[in-house]
Amino acid sequence: MGSLHRVLRVAPAVALALAACSATPAGRPNVVLIVIDTVRADRLSGYGYDRPTTPHIDALGERGVRFSNAFSTSSWTLPAHASLFTGLFPIEHGATQERTRLEAGASTLAEILGAHGYATFAASDNPLVGPGTGLDRGFDAFVETWRGKHGPRHPEPDRHANLLAVTRFLESLEPGRPFFVFVNYIEGHGPYAPPEPQRSRFLAPGTSPEAVRSALRRDAVGYYLDPASIPPAEFAVLNDLYDGEVARVDALVGALVDALEQSGRLDATLLVITSDHGENIGDHGHFRHVFSLYGTTVRIPLIVVLPDGQRAGEVRPEPASLVDLFATLLAQCGIEPPSGATTGRDLLADAGDASEAPIYAEYYTPLQALGLFSPEEFAANRARLSPFLRRLRSVQVGDWRLIAASDGSHELFDLSSDPGERRNLAGSPSSLERERRLAALLDAFVERAGGAPPLPDAPGTPGAAFGDLDPESARRLRALGYVR
Ligand SMILES: [Zn+2]
Numbered sequence: 001m002g003s004l005h006r007v008l009r010v011a012p013a014v015a016l017a018l019a020a021c022s023a024t025p026a027g028r029p030n031v032v033l034i035v036i037d038t039v040r041a042d043r044l045s046g047y048g049y050d051r052p053t054t055p056h057i058d059a060l061g062e063r064g065v066r067f068s069n070a071f072s073t074s075s076w077t078l079p080a081h082a083s084l085f086t087g088l089f090p091i092e093h094g095a096t097q098e099r100t101r102l103e104a105g106a107s108t109l110a111e112i113l114g115a116h117g118y119a120t121f122a123a124s125d126n127p128l129v130g131p132g133t134g135l136d137r138g139f140d141a142f143v144e145t146w147r148g149k150h151g152p153r154h155p156e157p158d159r160h161a162n163l164l165a166v167t168r169f170l171e172s173l174e175p176g177r178p179f180f181v182f183v184n185y186i187e188g189h190g191p192y193a194p195p196e197p198q199r200s201r202f203l204a205p206g207t208s209p210e211a212v213r214s215a216l217r218r219d220a221v222g223y224y225l226d227p228a229s230i231p232p233a234e235f236a237v238l239n240d241l242y243d244g245e246v247a248r249v250d251a252l253v254g255a256l257v258d259a260l261e262q263s264g265r266l267d268a269t270l271l272v273i274t275s276d277h278g279e280n281i282g283d284h285g286h287f288r289h290v291f292s293l294y295g296t297t298v299r300i301p302l303i304v305v306l307p308d309g310q311r312a313g314e315v316r317p318e319p320a321s322l323v324d325l326f327a328t329l330l331a332q333c334g335i336e337p338p339s340g341a342t343t344g345r346d347l348l349a350d351a352g353d354a355s356e357a358p359i360y361a362e363y364y365t366p367l368q369a370l371g372l373f374s375p376e377e378f379a380a381n382r383a384r385l386s387p388f389l390r391r392l393r394s395v396q397v398g399d400w401r402l403i404a405a406s407d408g409s410h411e412l413f414d415l416s417s418d419p420g421e422r423r424n425l426a427g428s429p430s431s432l433e434r435e436r437r438l439a440a441l442l443d444a445f446v447e448r449a450g451g452a453p454p455l456p457d458a459p460g461t462p463g464a465a466f467g468d469l470d471p472e473s474a475r476r477l478r479a480l481g482y483v484r
Helices: 002-020 055-063 077-086 109-115 161-172 209-216 220-225 232-262 322-332 375-380 382-388 429-448 471-479
Strands: 030-036 065-071 119-124 141-144 179-185 269-274 299-305 314-316 359-363 392-397 400-405 410-414
Touching: 030 077, 030 232, 030 322, 055 232, 055 269, 055 299, 077 109, 077 322, 109 119, 109 179, 109 322, 119 161, 161 179, 161 232, 179 232, 209 232, 220 382, 232 269, 269 322, 299 322, 375 382, 392 429, 400 429, 410 429
Parallel strands: 030 179, 030 269, 065 314, 119 141, 119 179
Antiparallel strands: 065 299, 269 299, 359 392, 392 400, 400 410
């Protein structure tokens, strides 16, 4: 109910703001928003990784503003993208693991920019980001590049379906009209099977093709049914392949930016590169981005390149959230956010005392992820799987991070001495007061949103959370490990 109340309250203000500003003054920047799906911050060389995974993105960081402490609002694609598009947290926009659709209500970036004269275009390689989940709202054209009609996967970066789609859009654009382009690249998402040369780039010398094939057969279902089934050596191969995917998506981003530059439009463009969430590859006893809110799954890269090289090389260490990009982008376009429509802040404004600003993330009851297990598998493994039937919320202030579950359990980490979140300090007397204060922040966060929706009925056997799927969507979601 909380999100619905908020949406109803916001809608008239949005309508007024849009009516008041129908013409587009010259001089507004183009906006290109690139999401590199499932790429965790600590795997980019520009974020301190010791492998040279991301030379192109690192170079963009040097041309713009790099946020070194950026976080998603969730560890899952749909709620994170919905936050990006609406400036609202999952508890407010309501598109979660429990309700897999962004319902009409809160205005999206594409709607607002479109109403201010922008041509709006999206190319998405992730079936969760598109018409099936309501995330296409407001775009003049939304190309689902994962669909077969866009041709087979091509190993050459300058033949990638996203690049071809964006190039066609730019060619069709009327001269002088500002544009908003959103692109989702799925490469970082499992299975980690990049083409050469990235496939072999980070594998340990002597890794056999059979070891790679075996690692690539692993999925989350098999892992959670039997965590011992993936030995550490195989997780090492999976980590190397994941780094290869990060390098692959880096090359794709480089090719897209080259194309923008060649079109003569880059200098007038505000370019954002970020991710929707990270990934566990054996970290914390998890595989893929389910059932957890550790930093591995919510710390993301965030780089904003401003037009004409403004503020090149700036590094911002204060915490930043995906939810802030809505206000940030609108401010850069000279558009006042609809009153009350965003909980985020303009990241490019003076940070003030933002270094201690709380950072929140949410994970809802994973009906979708647990729907991957057959009723028989779930029944036979109830003791192992049913603890995952819960919501999680996290809050970080400074170096302290609390993850609170709807079953009442807490995990508390002191990131200054334990950045990998390995020592749970919840309940320890020396940090009890801190734990209490962080828990109170989470309670206030929920209250501000008007309360959380009721927990779903605890299902004996979770079903798939997706409604009717067309056969091609079902096939693609199966390949990504979302449905069976
Ligand atoms: Zn994702």
